[in-house]
Amino acid sequence: MVERSSARESDEEAAARVKLLQDAVKRSKEIDESLQETKKALERRKKAVKILLLGQSESGKSSVLKNFQLAFAPRQFEANRSTWKLIVQLNLIRQVTHNMRAIIETLSAEWDPSPPASPAEASSAVRNFRRIRLSLSPLLIIENNLMKMLAPETKDPTKDVCVRAGSGWKALLQAHRNGQSSPPSPREGGAHSLLGASTGFVGKRQSHNSLNNESDPSQALIAQREEILWLWKDHDVRRVLLKRGVQLEDTSGFFMNDAARIASPNYLPTDSDIIRARLRTVGVEEHQFVVEKGGDVGSDVFITDVGGSRSQRASWVPFFDDVQAILFLAPLAFNLTLEEDPRVNRLEDSLNLWREICANRLLAGANLILFFNKRDVLASTLASGVQVKRYVPSYGELPNEITEVTKYFKDKFKSYHKRLSPTSRPFMCYETSAIDIKSMTVLLIGVRESILRQHLKNVLELGAESPVRPN
Numbered sequence: 001m002v003e004r005s006s007a008r009e010s011d012e013e014a015a016a017r018v019k020l021l022q023d024a025v026k027r028s029k030e031i032d033e034s035l036q037e038t039k040k041a042l043e044r045r046k047k048a049v050k051i052l053l054l055g056q057s058e059s060g061k062s063s064v065l066k067n068f069q070l071a072f073a074p075r076q077f078e079a080n081r082s083t084w085k086l087i088v089q090l091n092l093i094r095q096v097t098h099n100m101r102a103i104i105e106t107l108s109a110e111w112d113p114s115p116p117a118s119p120a121e122a123s124s125a126v127r128n129f130r131r132i133r134l135s136l137s138p139l140l141i142i143e144n145n146l147m148k149m150l151a152p153e154t155k156d157p158t159k160d161v162c163v164r165a166g167s168g169w170k171a172l173l174q175a176h177r178n179g180q181s182s183p184p185s186p187r188e189g190g191a192h193s194l195l196g197a198s199t200g201f202v203g204k205r206q207s208h209n210s211l212n213n214e215s216d217p218s219q220a221l222i223a224q225r226e227e228i229l230w231l232w233k234d235h236d237v238r239r240v241l242l243k244r245g246v247q248l249e250d251t252s253g254f255f256m257n258d259a260a261r262i263a264s265p266n267y268l269p270t271d272s273d274i275i276r277a278r279l280r281t282v283g284v285e286e287h288q289f290v291v292e293k294g295g296d297v298g299s300d301v302f303i304t305d306v307g308g309s310r311s312q313r314a315s316w317v318p319f320f321d322d323v324q325a326i327l328f329l330a331p332l333a334f335n336l337t338l339e340e341d342p343r344v345n346r347l348e349d350s351l352n353l354w355r356e357i358c359a360n361r362l363l364a365g366a367n368l369i370l371f372f373n374k375r376d377v378l379a380s381t382l383a384s385g386v387q388v389k390r391y392v393p394s395y396g397e398l399p400n401e402i403t404e405v406t407k408y409f410k411d412k413f414k415s416y417h418k419r420l421s422p423t424s425r426p427f428m429c430y431e432t433s434a435i436d437i438k439s440m441t442v443l444l445i446g447v448r449e450s451i452l453r454q455h456l457k458n459v460l461e462l463g464a465e466s467p468v469r470p471n
């Protein structure tokens with residue numbers, strides 16, 4: 001009896017041992033497979049084109065990234081379309097509440113210096129203006145709730161909408177759309193943070209995580225559509241704005257002209273809405289996509305997008321390694337100053353940054369491709385009569401025309417490139433408008449080809465320098 005029992009125990013022990021062994025073999029196989037996958041991924045990465053987007057804040061880096069996705073990976077771009085809806089709506093609401101606050105202040109001073117004693121005395125314009133001021137107030141609550149949910153760290157209400165790299169905002173918004181209380185994963189599809197930025201964002205903010213009536217902008221926008229349109233289209237409002245020199249059209253994330261479309265039921269953002277949507281980048285984020293159309297379908301592209309404000313620039317350096325091309329965005333914003341330091345001229349800041357990038361030894365082997373972005377803004381600035389020489393005295397009496405202005409600054413950028421590059425390299429420069437999708441697509445196809453050609457040339461040269469030794 002005892003013997004049988006111990007025989008049974010040893011059977012069980014044997015079975016447990018076999019199970020342990022099987023588990024160990026399975027685990028080891030899984031580790032092998034995962035190692036193989038990592039090796040393959042590393043090899044793919046080694047072969048892939050890696051592009052780094054650099055430039056000051058608001059220069060258009062993330063807009064160029066979106067153009068890349070639209071041109072080469074349209075399915076991935078499409079998958080994110082409905083996620084951008086909330087960002088576009090929030091851009092519009094912020095424009096309504098902040099810029100309109102400025103309009104209202106201007107209008108108050110203009111129309112309402114001493115409020116009339118009784119409503120009967122108020123002109124119809126003033127009555128309208130007061131009614132609108134009141135009826136727009138629910139948008140403030142929605143804006144506040146949305147900002148708490150998406151960008152709880154933003155303390156300054158006048159700042160653009162921003163979310164940290166890798167904080168899973170796309171997943172968060174997708175979860176809201178699907179009626180889930182929390183997103184499936186903290187990662188956004190095809191992109192991840194490279195700075196260990198706060199991925200705890202989602203869990204910590206559960207209380208703000210549902211789009212209820214107080215944070216769902218769709219209903220409020222539809223309800224306040226007429227007031228928003230009135231504020232923007234009204235003849236008297238326009239007159240006052242013109243008189244005060246308030247120029248809103250060129251500001252980031254400007255959607256006032258599209259308000260009627262956005263504040264309507266079933267609104268879905270167009271490609272252009274997505275490209276124009278402003279979402280400030282915080283941190284460093286690597287986006288990977290597989291080319292879906294064009295010459296080399298199936299190949300990988302890695303694009304690193306960075307936050308461009310001054311305080312973030314120190315975090316760029318670790319990503320200078322292992323990059324084939326840098327797209328440097330420099331809007332020719334000769335008459336604007338930095339948001340983070342209003343004493344600094346934007347163009348001067350771009351030039352200084354360009355000098356540092358050109359001189360950087362870690363980047364000696366990378367192609368530098370310069371985009372003079374926001375060409376359309378430059379054109380409208382010059383067309384409105386702003387004189388370059390007022391901001392850049394050395395420009396002197398040269399014609400205040402776009403070709404001359406561009407040539408003047410191009411020569412400056414080119415001479416620094418030549419003088420400061422550690423080894424000689426070609427100067428590549430394009431005038432761009434990242435919101436012009438068609439011309440960007442054509443340009444980016446060409447740019448990618450030239451990066452690929454250069455990459456191939458470098459690989460071949462490296463191969464020639466280090467001949468394979470026989471074993």
Ligand SMILES: Nc1nc2c(ncn2[C@@H]2O[C@H](COP(=O)(O)OP(=O)(O)OP(=O)(O)O)[C@@H](O)[C@H]2O)c(=O)[nH]1
Nearest residue numbers: 058059060061062063253276278281308374433434
């Ligand atoms: N009119 C015009 N607007 C542009 C152009 N390029 C970008 N924008 C807009 O400018 C705003 C800022 O662009 P982003 O791409 O977010 O700028 P960024 O360089 O990524 O900025 P950070 O993330 O803060 O570093 C967005 O609203 C864009 O739609 C352009 O060529 N013309």
Ligand SMILES: [Mg+2]
Nearest residue numbers: 061062280281
């Ligand atoms: Mg950005």
